[in-house]
Amino acid sequence: MSDPALETLLLPLETEAVELAPGAKVLFLRARAGRELAALQDQETLCVQSFAPDRDALVKAGFRVEAETDEDGFDAVLLLPGRQRQEARAQLAKAVSSAREGGLVIACAPNTEGAKTLESDLADLMGGSEKLSKNKCRVVWHRVAADALNRELLEDWRALDAPRPVLEGSYISRPGIFAWDRIDPASKLLAGLLPETLKGRGADLGTGFGYLARAVLQKAPKLTTLDLYEAEKRALDLAEQNLAAFKGQKPLTGIWSDVTKGIDGPYDFIVSNPPFHQAGRAERSDVGQGFIRAAAAGLRPGGDFYMVANRHLPYEKTLGEVFATVIQLADEGGYKVIRAVKAKGGR
Structure with missing residues (x-):
């Protein structure tokens, strides 16, 4: 390229x-x-x-x-x-x-x-x-x-990009991070639809400064561990700081990596608001498709994948190829929330 x-x-x-x-x-x-x-x-x-x-x-x-x-x-x-x-x-x-x-x-x-x-x-x-x-x-x-x-x-x-309190002090963030001084509306929509029944070993793919991971930790008491995958180390460092209060309650592991190259596992559930830009402004639907394939490979049979994306992004074909069940949970504000379930036979 x-x-x-x-x-x-x-x-x-x-x-x-x-x-x-x-x-x-x-x-x-x-x-x-x-x-x-x-x-x-x-x-x-x-x-x-x-x-x-x-x-x-x-x-x-x-x-x-x-x-x-x-x-x-x-x-x-x-x-x-x-x-x-x-x-x-x-x-x-x-x-x-x-x-x-x-x-x-x-x-x-x-x-x-x-x-x-x-x-x-x-x-x-x-x-x-x-x-x-x-x-x-x-x-x-x-x-x-x-x-x-x-x-x-x-x-x-x-000093312009130094970490600082944002959102009335509820998070630490810094310029240059995605949605650095606000709650991304797509992540907020997904967080509101996550069930309290999430349990076992979980992962957040593209954790940013930790908003979605915090929502999972607050909402899912039966969660046992949560892995935080993030390509941008500056964001991952912030997420670990923003989630420090949960460290004594649940094992949290920050993983600085390119999710599209694969993830650890198996996980019982995965949540994600995949990125669709890298360098430059051009949309990169292939990045989100890579997240979907990585999630499918990293889930145990029967595991759940919850994701949010801009409505127009072409993810349904990829989801259908690697998951047994694909259900749209919401379509509002220009975003779609999807739950996908991996086949119990391993598909």
């Missing part, structure tokens, strides 16, 4: 608009894998990625990957910022802070996802910026000069 932002990010190096000496120390924030990374083959590169599918692809490509880092003094810092503005500014400030004096900061965003703002933000922080455009994206860069940095802005922006 093509990645226009990644391809454009490496343009300054490929066109020799900027140069890096062989063996340069490079940090790549929100890194993604792709053939374009061949431009970094002679460098000492550390990739920072807290999203499990991208982490896995980078590891497979042979890169050193960390969920986060406090290292600094890099000769160059590359960044593919998130779409949420507070998170993107915090990431940009992190990039600038991680580069040495004279080091390069290079960042790229699609034109429809804040490229113009990224250019002005970089200039505000560093005292200037240069740019190239291609693939409907814009890459911007500048070298760090201590006397040109806006240090007050730098410190303010570094």
Whole structure:
């Protein structure tokens, strides 16, 4: 699958608009894998990625990957910022802070996802910026000069995506997480329809900051254990914090992984509000279909799968292929809630 932002990010190096000496120390924030990374083959590169599918692809490509880092003094810092503005500014400030004096900061965003703002933000922080455009994206860069940095802005922006109380203090969350400062209406609809009869070993696929898992823990006294699957480690860390009060009552396990690659099991029940976006704005129904197949494989025979999705997403065919019974429990507010039961024969 093509990645226009990644391809454009490496343009300054490929066109020799900027140069890096062989063996340069490079940090790549929100890194993604792709053939374009061949431009970094002679460098000492550390990739920072807290999203499990991208982490896995980078590891497979042979890169050193960390969920986060406090290292600094890099000769160059590359960044593919998130779409949420507070998170993107915090990431940009992190990039600038991680580069040495004279080091390069290079960042790229699609034109429809804040490229113009990224250019002005970089200039505000560093005292200037240069740019190239291609693939409907814009890459911007500048070298760090201590006397040109806006240090007050730098410190303010570094704190923009810090964890904080939300929803009148009932949860801790942070910008950049899905529905970070609100209860997602789809999850709320599903939570209201979960039966109190849920029992045994359960899992929440795509747990986010823990809203749906908390609903299960509050509603199902016969639950014995609950596993929390989440691809974004920043969200998983929040979920574990938000569910800490239940740790002494029920065994809870956070699992940082790509659900579409499979889950542990067998589970007696699984709940999920599957994501349908990854990098970029395009809908990815294949991700939700991967969640459905993983849930079916991870349930015991006769186990229940409760899911919610946007009404228009094409999940029924996949559900019918891997579950014996598929029942729509609700269709309201643009969302559908489905209960699927795995065949007792194992289908």
